[in-house]
Amino acid sequence: MERIPILRMGEFLLVTIQVDMHDKLALSLQDDLTSEIQRREAKGVLIDISALEMVDSFIGRMISNISSMARILDARTVVVGMRPAVAITLVELGLSLTGVDTALDVERGMRLLRSHLGSGDAADDDHDV
Amino acid sequence: MTITTSELALRQEQDIVLARQQVRTLTQQLGFGIVDQTKMVTAASELARNALIYGGGGVMRWEVLLDGLRKGLRLHFIDEGPGIPDLGLAMTDGWTSGSGMGLGLSGAKRLVNEFEIDTAAGRGTRVTITRWK
Numbered sequence: 612m613e614r615i616p617i618l619r620m621g622e623f624l625l626v627t628i629q630v631d632m633h634d635k636l637a638l639s640l641q642d643d644l645t646s647e648i649q650r651r652e653a654k655g656v657l658i659d660i661s662a663l664e665m666v667d668s669f670i671g672r673m674i675s676n677i678s679s680m681a682r683i684l685d686a687r688t689v690v691v692g693m694r695p696a697v698a699i700t701l702v703e704l705g706l707s708l709t710g711v712d713t714a715l716d717v718e719r720g721m722r723l724l725r726s727h728l729g730s731g732d733a734a735d736d737d738h739d740v
Numbered sequence: 741m742t743i744t745t746s747e748l749a750l751r752q753e754q755d756i757v758l759a760r761q762q763v764r765t766l767t768q769q770l771g772f773g774i775v776d777q778t779k780m781v782t783a784a785s786e787l788a789r790n791a792l793i794y795g796g797g798g799v800m801r802w803e804v805l806l807d808g809l810r811k812g813l814r815l816h817f818i819d820e821g822p823g824i825p826d827l828g829l830a831m832t833d834g835w836t837s838g839s840g841m842g843l844g845l846s847g848a849k850r851l852v853n854e855f856e857i858d859t860a861a862g863r864g865t866r867v868t869i870t871r872w873k
Contacts, residue, residue, distance in 0.1 A: 631760065633753045634789070665760065665778055667785040668843040696778040704782060704847035705833055 615640045623655040629662045637673045648684045655724035661692025671706040678711045687727045691720035747801040750791050759788040780871045783848040787817040795819025812872040820864040
């Protein structure tokens, strides 16, 4: 069955959505991510949607759900790379994705996740951004 | 004046994706800007899903319009499902009879220039949207 790959980078999970998702695929991503957060004890999830040409209310809801579920599982979610036309359309549609953290690109998103982590105990990884 | 017209069946989930791709191609051919393309594709996605989930399937029919120098795209979403008994309620933001967010109809309306809906209990639903370049 078709699946969106979830990559692990240290304490974070990275998802890059490259395809125009049908609804079941979006739902299976939501399920897969929550189980991976638990299995990998992930502290953060980064979702790159820069390849998405549209986000409708279904995909928008999936993004909100992932963010809420992750938070309950003690992980932060950052959505990166939303295209401006997608952002304009989402707001007019009536979805403002309240409570979802966003960043302009992957690099800024990773920095945001690390800063969340760093505000707990001192992060000792030696990655430089 | 209608220049071309054709249709696509909405029978399964994958057809929502096909409807989006079809509308993307049409809006690109018409020379819509990227924001207008995205709005029309998103509205089509919402209405195609409604026709499938609430209407039990249907069709998306499209017309490329020419009105003087003005070009536009009109989409019809037609199903023969149970219809909408209370249209006022169905057009309200946040109200849903199913598991959605209740933004399909009201949200799609905000994304287009013209919006028409013809429905009644037991008579199916026909939603028509138009966006001009």
